[in-house]
Amino acid sequence: MTTTENRPDTVVTETVDWGAAPADRAGWLQRAREVRRVLERDAAAREKAGATPHAEVALLKDSGLVTLLGPVEHGGGGQEWPLAHRVIREVAAGDGSIGQLLGYHLLWFWAARLVGTPEQIEAVEAQATRERWFFGGAVNPRDGDLVIREEGDELVWNGRKSFSTGSRVSDVTVLEGVIEGTGTHVFAIVPSHQDGISYAGDWDNIGQRLTESGSVTVTDVRVPWAAAAGFVDRVFRPRVYNTLNVPIIQLVFVDFYLGIARGALESAAAWTRTVTRPWLHGGHERAVDEPYQLDLYGDLTAKLWAVEALADAVADESLALHRDAWTVTAQQRGEHEVRVAALKARATEVALEVTSAVFEGLGARATASGHGFDRFWRDVRTHTLHDPVAYKRREVGAWVLRDELPEPTWYS
Template identity: 70%
Template structure:
């Protein structure tokens, strides 16, 4: 059964889900339900080229897309601690959808990070009630998008190599530099805005269905009032503005760990049902093969350890979210060091597990029909987003000298 056939028609409206979760545990159970649906044809969908519209509809219909939204507007009212767990659960079944979901949640939260109180209230109400799915054209390695000031209007012009969420998004976060200044401006625009063209050119070995192709931004217009955090064309800064990087890096951590968990669980099921003991071993059943048992014990212990670290760092971050207006530079920097440590360990463990599971499966498991390679391809593709040794350097410099990372697009 495909996702389209199995997709619920809506929460509380005769669909698969007739209630909205209210506790973190209930939300995690909901994410597991979604992962179960995603897993049914994950191997086949990994080979597909169509945009994941049904998968995004599933995230919306399950309530996961609005889990951070205010309860009074139909959202889940949950914390980032819970949101990270949901990303991890979704990614166990499909790393691409785990990434799409995580990026969506970051951009959903962007108004909280940068906006004025009035913008935050307006965006969160509209995004929750209308179940917007967010994309973002904010790749910092490309040339800056240029912004022209035309009185009451901002005009964005440029291009970005990557724009995750592109064709499946309802709204897109744009970012650029105001012409003649060094002032960066974020704004949310409809994804069908005139001049915003998404190109179907994402053709990578992994994370194939993240809609991460390039985008052309040809004089896209929006009101100055949508410039996040600006009052009378002047930005209102606070340290909390810079928490976007720790958030997105923890998003990465959690879908890496979700992919690793999916690989390990899928491999264990194959081992239980299909793997044979080696002919020169002294056992008849693969479940008694000491090398196989050791491998699962080793990988599980490593994964549990990094999951625990990720959860601890998420809890630390939630304390910063809870007092956004009083976060200090030192607190932000110390937290980023912890995030960097989690990112480094999650990268290494996820790559080790997704590549190493084949040692417990046997040659027949390399048949493309099983799709075990997708786990490694997905992790390998995204872990190149920013070099992991620079994350270790953040940690090492802090340990040796007390240095804290300067806020950048990657630290």
């Protein structure tokens, strides 16, 4: 097990009395909406300032959202993934960056279940829940693998990753690397703030600016062999569920794409109702009576509702795989990944459309930088380049025409 003794203090900028933890699904969704309301009040200003989001992560911790999936007996919410996906969407509607941070955190919180032994799962989830760990990950597969050398009962990690979402605001980081001279991959959870981990602070992209997704250098980080996830007597015990990290993270991507799109649409509608002026030659006294406005918002809402419904359905389908984690088959996993791929393709297109098209309903004055309406499109555009959406459509087409299931990779 690891500790978080070296983590920096967080500063809460707004005090909220959250009261007792929610007792059911409806309560947790309401809690997520309350977090959204806090975040959206100054989202544009915080994004422009670009400060490391310590206070925002403290908000997620204090509200209980970071331990949503944690065991109840250790103070967690005891909830399941379909609800977690809805929660991520709500938070992302208020701030896309914080929605991404929460989504990645929940995936890495789940990492022990994906690859760990039963004993490791129990130990990690108990401590992570009690201590409210916030997870980051240094696993970007487009870079070379971290190199691991064996030294007695320890594994020593070295290397660099271009992206490490959560980096400086995380308590612990999931590392993945390969034991030198072998093809053996190893996952482990380590304290984020230690001498052997250096964050460059070089995340300077046009969107998702508060995700702390810059590069990380790992130098002689030591992990006991016993902490290598899923290994028994230094031999990995594989199962199909190990590969479910990709469908989970792709669903998380969908969550914050759709959340950002909803935030854009609802923010734009509020502006159109109260600020946008009718066209001077249109013959209407209010912008909300303009036929083009009614058509625009009706079209965008219908498209977003459709993809949200598909997202809910695919998330519900995943529940059986999570509950049968030790017996899930390659066929079940592959069929689920096809559905995730189809959803990812549609969510990408709709989120890009919504976050761009809302400007037609806002009017020219809304383009003033202080209003920050552009952040929704910039956030979606930045992250939807994570992996080519054409390959998602290809997965679906190969299944339809050739009955081929996606081969598990880091992206499928």
